[in-house]
Amino acid sequence: MESCNCIEPQWPPDDLLMKYQYISDFFIALAYFSIPLELIYFVKKSAVFPYRWVLVQFGAFIVLCGATHLINLWTFTVHSRTVASVMTTAKVLTAAVSCITALMLVHIIPDLLSVKTRELFLKNKAAELDREMGLIRTQEETGRHVRMLTHEIRSTLDRHTILKTTLVELGRTLALEECALWMPTRTGLELQLSYTLRQQNPVGYTVPIHHPVINQVFSSNRAVKISPNCPVARLRPAGKYMPGEVVAVRVPLLHLSNFHINDWPELSTKRYALMVLMLPSDSARQWHVHELELVEVVADQVAVALSHAAILEESMRARDLLMEQNVALDLARREAETAIRARNDFLAVMNHEMRTPMHAIIALSSLLQETELTPEQRLMVETVLKSSNLLATLINDVLDLSRLEDGSLQLDLGTFNLYAVFREVLKLIKPIASVKKLHVSLNLAPDLPEYAVGDEKRLMQTILNIVGNAVKFSKEGSISITAFVAKLDTLRDSKAPEFLPVLSDNHFYLRVQVKDSGSGINPLDIPKLFTKFAQNQSTGTRNSGGSGLGLAICKRFVNLMEGHIWIESEGLGKGCTAILIVKLGMPERVNESKLPYMPKMPTNHGQTAFPGLKVLVMDENGVSRMVTKELLLHLGCDVTMVGSSDECLRLVSHEHKVVFMDICVPGIDSYGITIRIHEKFTKRHERPLLVALTGNTDKVTKENCMRAGMDGLILKPVSLDKMRSVLTDLLEHRVFFEAI
């Protein structure tokens, strides 16, 4: 027997079981070897597999297992020890790797499982986002629809188009079966079907407005689902269909002129129209929230568009009305102008035509008066004369007034003596006043300028009229006339809000008050006084003989003179005061060559007694020159100083009114200068007054001065008062020689 190191298997090799084991082992090994290959192949194909290390382990494990099974094949027959040892090694390795793998799997399997859950979670999230996307998309769609609708609606200002477009577009967007608009009727008690989508000409369906469903819809600004059986929703012929859902929304009518409501934005009486939208029947469609929102938005837009359209209609109507009125006014104005022109022509003609016969009557009557007449004849002639005088006055008054009204009357401005005007008035009124035993007093304020610029004749006429009225309406008592310069505060309280006096340097406001103690006037009648032809009938003075035009004319004159006239009276029997304020101009500074006689200079001891009087002073002595200059400056003169005769001759001009010469200085030939100045100014009023200033108190000097042609002589030293009075005298008399 040979001894071999072989190991004999336990079972005989040709046993059937052994054969099956042998084949299975073979296939196991095959499978075990192919699994890692497959794994590697597929993992390589897929992009992501995070567990490479596991794969390696697993691969190793599988390979080793395969190897084990493969080697097992040899152990079925007699095999050598090396095979056994290889087998053992393989098994050991396999055991090690599989243990390690098992340990690894403990960590890995939970991970793998969680992957699954994460996958599920992500899937859910994806589904949710999809849903939301869908929602956003629908909203966007809705928004787009609304914009488009709004655009359509607002692109027109015609009410019908707006409403029709709304219905059409809504119908299209929401795929509606029917869409209708119910408007409130004039009475406001019913809703009338105005527009529908499908039916072209809706029958005039009306529905009473106080239906609970309608009230419900009107009270909320949301779109409200209503029952299809509601009267407003019964627009389709009832049939066997399942009616689709109906939604109604209110449309506020903001501008209500079409529906005859007066109060504007009063919410309580807001009127609404009703818009009803119906989904198609049998469609099982439901109103979605976004669709309802769309409807609400559209309703608001429609309301706004409607109000715009209504306002536009309104303004167009107003404009048309205005144009009509304009045309009418224009026509009226032209007619009025024609009328005025006709009247003016008439007056112009009548003026002449009326005056000529009047003149003849008056002239011949007065001539007749001079002839021999019987007493009755004389009486008759006197009456004729008086009546014709009255008529002449009336004609004049009427003509004057009409000219005043036209604005064609212009004031005759000129410089006149204000004091003289008052004296004249007094003179004219005194005879009548004394006959009625009325005492008339005149008070002129001292600060009233003697001369003024204005229309003398008309001012006198006005004052005479007022004073005449005062005399006329007084049976007894006294009349006082006061005149003064109105100060600003007295001007303001002249009870005339439209009288806005403006003070300026070359104007002043004359205020004349005529107070009488006569019959007075009822304060209620005062406004009527200045109206034409309105006579005060209530007092028994019917035969006052006036035409009622006097005060009206006065008022016109006063208005032309930019003044104001009014009458105050405390009542009947309490007399009345007539006040007039007129604007007069200040005359230029008094220049003796312009006026007939010199007024006396006001002896005020103010600083500027001779404002701006141009004076030339010639004096060689510096000190006395300075003193004289200061004196004259103090009196307000405009002083030019010269120190020599040449300078004097050079600078003297016709603007200088006075030349003061110091003649007691030897070396200055004052007499020579005098003669030369006489030669230079030939016209007397251009030549300045020549006055000698001297300390010489002898008669010879005085005679010499007079002979040389000087206008005055003053002894030095001169005090302020002395200079003032000298200048006053000098300017008044044009000569002043101090008594030596």
Next chain:
Amino acid sequence: MDVVNQLQRQFIDYSASLHREGFLDDQFTQLQKLQDDNSPDFVVEVASLFFEDCEKLINNMARALEQQQGVDFKQVDASVHQLKGSSSSIGAMRVKDVCIAFRSFCEAQNREGCLRCLQQVTHEYSLLKNKLQTLFRLQQQILAAGGSIPVVE
């Protein structure tokens, strides 16, 4: 306030004394009256001008009278005339009086008399100058103390 009152009383007294002693006459009062807000320093200005004039004239006269050869009395007379005019304009009474006398000497062509008068004039002039300067100083003090110049009638 007391200081002001005191100064004002001083001023009045001094002014009165000047008038009493014949240094100033009414014309000076007139000048004071002419002083107002428009010309607040009028009197001082006139006085300064007067002093300048005086000095110039006095120098002229002195030079003219010193001539050993013929004295130009006409020139002296002219200067005296000027001085008289100035002094009467400002109210310097004593100076004026001396000038009047001076003039008669000039007409008489009396050199000695003229020289004597010149001396007198110089003397009066410097006296007056001092007095006026004192017066003006008083005025300044009053104004500085916040008071106002009292008007002397």
